[in-house]
Amino acid sequence: MALSGPDEWLVASTVVLEAEGEPHEGQVAVARVIRNRMEARGRSASQVCLQRLQFSCWNHDEKRREALSRLFSTESWAAALLAVVEAFGDDAPDPSHGASHYLNEAATRAGRPDGLLPSWFREDRVTIRIGRHTFLALG
Numbered sequence: 001m002a003l004s005g006p007d008e009w010l011v012a013s014t015v016v017l018e019a020e021g022e023p024h025e026g027q028v029a030v031a032r033v034i035r036n037r038m039e040a041r042g043r044s045a046s047q048v049c050l051q052r053l054q055f056s057c058w059n060h061d062e063k064r065r066e067a068l069s070r071l072f073s074t075e076s077w078a079a080a081l082l083a084v085v086e087a088f089g090d091d092a093p094d095p096s097h098g099a100s101h102y103l104n105e106a107a108t109r110a111g112r113p114d115g116l117l118p119s120w121f122r123e124d125r126v127t128i129r130i131g132r133h134t135f136l137a138l139g
Contacts, residue, residue: 001035001088007045008084014049015080017057019133026130027080029096031087033135036100097127099135106132 003011011034019030037048050058086092096102101120109115125136 001039001090003045003084003088008081008088010049011045011088012077012080012084014055014057015083016076018055019083019131020076020080022131022133024079024083025095026133027083028087028092029094029099029128029130029135030102030133031080031084032092032094032096033099033102035087036094036096036098040100095128095130096135098137099127101138102133102135104132105134 011031014034015027015031019027022030034045034048037043038045041048049055053059103117103121105117108117112118120138121136122138125138127135127137129135
């Protein structure tokens with residue numbers, strides 16, 4: 001599945017903002033979650049990435065959005081773009097193991113008043129943990 005220039009930029013931006021500092025495999029897995037959702041739902045990259053409350057980096061109250069101004073001058077951008085190219089390659093392996101969702105359990109607990117994970121989180125749906133991210137197949 002090939003991406004157009006603007007879609008590739010959006011997916012790479014999402015990878016930087018969601019997975020900067022994660023291992024390369026984790027960045028590829030985040031990009032693959034986006035691809036998996038696009039394929040399963042028949043949606044474009046922008047429809048998936050910018051859907052309300054799906055990727056915290058695009059939430060209106062998320063401070064990390066400010067990092068966008070630095071994207072083009074950092075190694076993070078190059079690493080994210082490489083992850084996107086790998087995730088969207090025709091024969092690309094899926095390090096997320098078919099995941100449609102992911103989260104950082106520690107950050108999620110810390111950011112919620114009750115300290116709990118979201119109701120959609122189910123341990124039996126975890127496909128893999130890479131770096132600080134837990135990937136889940138929720139169907």
